[in-house]
Structure formats: C-alpha cells, structure tokens
C-alpha cells in the first residue's frame with residue numbers, strides 16, 4: 001500500500017481559490033475524467049482526507065469517491081456522513097485502520113495540506129503529485145507553510161497533460177530532506193502548525 005497525495009496548484013502557487021475551493025475547480029477544463037485523474041486513481045482502493053476537505057462532498061451533486069473506501073481525519077463525524085465512511089480523530093489510529101482494511105491497493109491522500117503534513121510527519125506519505133495548472137489565482141491557501149519545508153522530494157517523472165497542466169511526481173524520501181539553513185520554518189505561527 002502506497003499513500004499518494006495529488007495536489008492541483010496554480011501557477012502562482014495556490015492550492016485553493018481565495019474562497020477555499022480546490023484550485024482545480026477554477027480550471028474551466030476540469031471534469032471527472034480530466035487532468036489525468038483516471039490514471040491516478042487506477043490502482044487506488046481508498047481515499048484519505050481531512051474533515052475540511054471531506055465536508056463539501058456531503059452536499060455535492062455527485063459522490064466524489066464512488067469506487068473507493070473513504071477515511072476521514074477529524075475531531076467529529078460530520079452530520080450526514082454515509083455509514084461506510086470511516087472517521088477518526090487520531091491520525092496514527094486512522095492509519096492503523098487504513099492498513100488493516102488494505103487489500104493491496106494504493107491510497108489517494110486527497111488533502112488538504114494539513115492532513116498531508118500529518119501523515120508525512122508519521123512517515124506515511126510515499127508520493128506527492130503536483131498538478132501545476134495554467135492559471136493565476138492571486139490568493140488562497142498554499143501547500144506551505146502547512147507542509148514542512150523540510151520534506152524530502154525526489155523527482156520521479158513529469159508529463160504535460162492535454163488540458164495544459166503539467167504533472168510532477170515526487171517520491172517523498174526523508175533521506176532527501178533539504179538541509180539548507182536558508183529554509184527556516186520556525187517563523188510559522190503556532191496557530192498554523194499541525195498538532
């Protein structure tokens with residue numbers, strides 16, 4: 001089982017719009033089968049995400065993860081959550097439950113950045129896919145400072161997609177952690193650090 005995160009990011013570095021939509025939603029060419037989504041999901045059997053990313057799915061016109069088991073990290077179970085969705089407030093325990101349920105397929109770590117960092121810090125993040133969109137969004141949430149700037153990334157492959165995006169796939173490798181003193185995450189306010 002590999003845990004693979006895939007974040008769409010605007011060309012000016014935002015993973016959400018200023019109003020909190022995932023940046024991919026701002027791309028007019030976005031559809032269920034666009035942007036390499038089917039290829040990414042091929043081989044995935046579960047979706048893992050934070051409560052903030054999960055909640056909008058409850059009022060969505062269509063269920064976003066029809067063929068995947070869904071695991072949600074959050075302090076409470078949002079009203080209307082379908083019975084088959086697993087929720088847990090403890091990341092290590094949720095990871096255990098994810099592994100116990102695993103049948104050999106991969107896990108799509110949907111996001112958001114805080115939940116990606118949580119599982120990275122547990123040593124459970126195997127891949128980070130960035131989908132760089134041909135869009136300037138101008139504001140919103142960034143991947144950092146939520147994701148540690150000391151995350152070790154090793155380039156695996158890249159490709160241009162028909163919609164004009166570029167997909168970059170990194171293996172996450174602690175041995176490749178950048179040691180540069182120019183990288184200092186101590187400026188991050190305590191309120192913005194993951195628990």
Ligand SMILES: NC(=O)c1ccc[n+]([C@@H]2O[C@H](COP(=O)([O-])OP(=O)(O)OC[C@H]3O[C@@H](n4cnc5c(N)ncnc54)[C@H](OP(=O)(O)O)[C@@H]3O)[C@@H](O)[C@H]2O)c1
Nearest residue numbers: 007008015020022050051052053074075111112113114115
């Ligand atoms: N660009 C993309 O591809 C993409 C993909 C997915 C999401 N997004 C965007 O990302 C944004 C949300 O990201 P986010 O990072 O703010 O939220 P998130 O990771 O989706 O969810 C955060 C919540 O997860 C729980 N959580 C996270 N880390 C935890 C930990 N260490 N211990 C216990 N609980 C923990 C907490 O739930 P409780 O508050 O219940 O305790 C926390 O409030 C949304 O605007 C979404 O649109 C973008």
